[in-house]
Amino acid sequence: MRRKETKERILEVALELFSERAYDNVSMEEIAKKVGLSKGGLFYHFSSKYELAKEALFYGFDQWAKTIFPKILSAKSPEDKFKALVDYSFEFILNNPKLSRFFLEVYEESIKHGNELEQWKGFYEEYLELFDSIFEELGVLNPRVRAILFGALLDGLTIHYLMAGEYFDIRDLKKEILEIFLTGRKA
Incomplete structure (x- = not known):
């Protein structure tokens, strides 16, 4: 395998193993062997x-x-883009609870390592920009603030789902999120 292919294979295997088990329960030896x-x-x-x-x-x-x-x-209207964003976000939360746990573990490790948060800020900004652009298209007041609140809501729901399991009605949550975030448009 070429270097790039090898690196991608390592990343894929590591992601798989770290998503299956806790960070501390996966060894470099195991990843290398696989x-x-x-x-x-x-x-x-x-x-x-x-x-x-x-x-x-x-x-x-x-x-x-x-x-x-x-x-x-690629959704046709700003409303459809936001609905798709909500749908795909919930799909991700529900289908990847172990990945969410892994996210929290790696973030905690980053904090332990000190000044390692620049990459995290870039990652967060990429998602905020997507949210912000959709809210701008929707014509809501304070699109950046709405983007931050939407991101925080998703983070909270992810943690809640991780801790409590399928404890909430997804349809009701989606409906309420659409109601909350699609109101307050500019006149």
Whole structure:
């Protein structure tokens, strides 16, 4: 395999394993073995378990975004874009609870590592820009504030779902979110 293919394979395997089990329960040896590399070969590509986990997480979200963002942005009207955003967000939350746990674990590791939050800010900004652009198209007051609130709502629902399981009625939540965020448009 070429270097780029090897690195992508490592990221895919790491994402799979870290999503299945807690960060502390996955070893570099296990990842290397599943990829078909030596542990040293793995460290050739990633300097630490933390760096590998962080890159695997961002790789997974990037793959998801490359698939979903064009679908959202190709919707015909701003309302349809927002509805698609809500639908795909809930689909992600419901279908990836272990990935959500992994996200929280890697973020916590980033905090432990100190000044490692710039990449997280870029990641967050990418999603906020999508939300903000949709709210601007919708003509709501304070689109940036709405984007931040929508992101916080999704984060809270993700944590709630992670902790409580399927405890809420998805249809009711979607309906309420649409009601809340589609009101307050400019005259």
